[in-house]
Amino acid sequence: MTDRLPGFNTLAIHAGAAPDAATGARATPIYQTTSFVFDDVDHAASLFGLQAFGNIYTRITNPTNAVLEERIAALEGGTAALAVASGHAAEFLTMHALMQPGDEFIAANKLYGGSINQFNHSYKNFGWSVVWADTDDPASFEAAITPRTKAIFCESIANPGGVVTDIAALGQIAKRHNIPLVVDNTMATPYLIRPFEHGADIVVHSATKFLGGHGNSIGGLIVDGGTFQWAGDARYPMMSQPRPEYAGMVLAETFGNFGFAIACRVLGLRDLGPSLSPFNAFLILNGIETLPLRMQRHSDNAQKVATFLSTHPAVEWVSYPGLPSDKYHALAQRYTPHGAGAVFTFGLKGGYEAGVKLVSSLDLFSHLANIGDTRSLIIHPASTTHRQLTDAQKTVAGAGPEVVRLSIGLEDPADLIEDLDRALRG
Numbered sequence: 001m002t003d004r005l006p007g008f009n010t011l012a013i014h015a016g017a018a019p020d021a022a023t024g025a026r027a028t029p030i031y032q033t034t035s036f037v038f039d040d041v042d043h044a045a046s047l048f049g050l051q052a053f054g055n056i057y058t059r060i061t062n063p064t065n066a067v068l069e070e071r072i073a074a075l076e077g078g079t080a081a082l083a084v085a086s087g088h089a090a091e092f093l094t095m096h097a098l099m100q101p102g103d104e105f106i107a108a109n110k111l112y113g114g115s116i117n118q119f120n121h122s123y124k125n126f127g128w129s130v131v132w133a134d135t136d137d138p139a140s141f142e143a144a145i146t147p148r149t150k151a152i153f154c155e156s157i158a159n160p161g162g163v164v165t166d167i168a169a170l171g172q173i174a175k176r177h178n179i180p181l182v183v184d185n186t187m188a189t190p191y192l193i194r195p196f197e198h199g200a201d202i203v204v205h206s207a208t209k210f211l212g213g214h215g216n217s218i219g220g221l222i223v224d225g226g227t228f229q230w231a232g233d234a235r236y237p238m239m240s241q242p243r244p245e246y247a248g249m250v251l252a253e254t255f256g257n258f259g260f261a262i263a264c265r266v267l268g269l270r271d272l273g274p275s276l277s278p279f280n281a282f283l284i285l286n287g288i289e290t291l292p293l294r295m296q297r298h299s300d301n302a303q304k305v306a307t308f309l310s311t312h313p314a315v316e317w318v319s320y321p322g323l324p325s326d327k328y329h330a331l332a333q334r335y336t337p338h339g340a341g342a343v344f345t346f347g348l349k350g351g352y353e354a355g356v357k358l359v360s361s362l363d364l365f366s367h368l369a370n371i372g373d374t375r376s377l378i379i380h381p382a383s384t385t386h387r388q389l390t391d392a393q394k395t396v397a398g399a400g401p402e403v404v405r406l407s408i409g410l411e412d413p414a415d416l417i418e419d420l421d422r423a424l425r426g
């Protein structure tokens, strides 16, 4: 072996995994157990005191989940990671480690709808306030910073598709003000974009989508970039202040450049509890083994379908950054040269009625609220996820009455195009 670092394809298959020490099993076993036997009383004491690494109870650590954690940390280029029950749990535990009651964070206004709800409503119960900034205008983030700002949050490629964020511009602002930049990398995955290379400090994922990739498991991941200096920074007491339950240990001092991941685990997972089932970790690991192949095919297929739709007589507009005419094409070429991802929106000339008719007339596309499946998916936001909004609110959210969102799967693109063409001509 040389000192050369393994490439992305190799890491997607091998990072974190080795043949099982007890049995020789080559695939990562599902350690479907709640708890782990201590060697003796001293061993138990050192585990509970965080003086030794090891397993106690699957709410906090599990060997199957640990392989998934090491793998995503390697693929993103972070120092450590944490597997949790869902993408929303990843966002929540991240904010739980960063925020105190009365604190604020700034979020890009083009986000997954569930994140918008979580930030606007549920976070109020913890005394955390979201301040919205314009994804397309980095200066609007800087203008919103106050002494209580504890984080900046954005997506790399933003839902409902078609928006590429200038992560480096936000990273520079975050650094200037010494605030961590949190990037939700669900839509891009590290195959398309590695946010740490552009100035992110923390990456979160809904592993439910492209990482798992087969539409069968809910899961989430938090990756620590190891870049932010928490030690000595009183604004971030979870990392920088002595923990009474760990004999006064300061997590940022004891664990250095993975102190944030440790805080999410030994404070967040321990006390709030959204742990990932080892069975789901196993399925997500299997998905990640083929991530490079799938993401390339997803993007290639999406490029073909978007190109087809862009000249279709029933289609008013297509918002896909892979199209040369697109507003985000230059950012896509800079941030995601392998392809612009699988998810995008387009507008129908026939408006709301045409959207409802289209989702009911397709054979291959499934009408449902998800993205990142092997199967192609479609949703008409105005009649489903965004139906409670007024028409004006829908338009601001990128979910006007004429808008349809596609998540392009791994089928033959000619079959997808034929299905869409038939339904659109219907």
Ligand SMILES: *Cc1c(COP(=O)(O)O)cnc(C)c1O
Pocket: 086, 087, 088, 089, 112, 114, 115, 155, 159, 184, 186, 187, 205, 206, 207, 208, 209, 218, 219, 220, 371
């Ligand atoms: C789905 C999604 C989430 C939420 O993840 P869950 O696994 O559904 O909890 C967060 N961010 C983005 C970009 C998503 O697509």
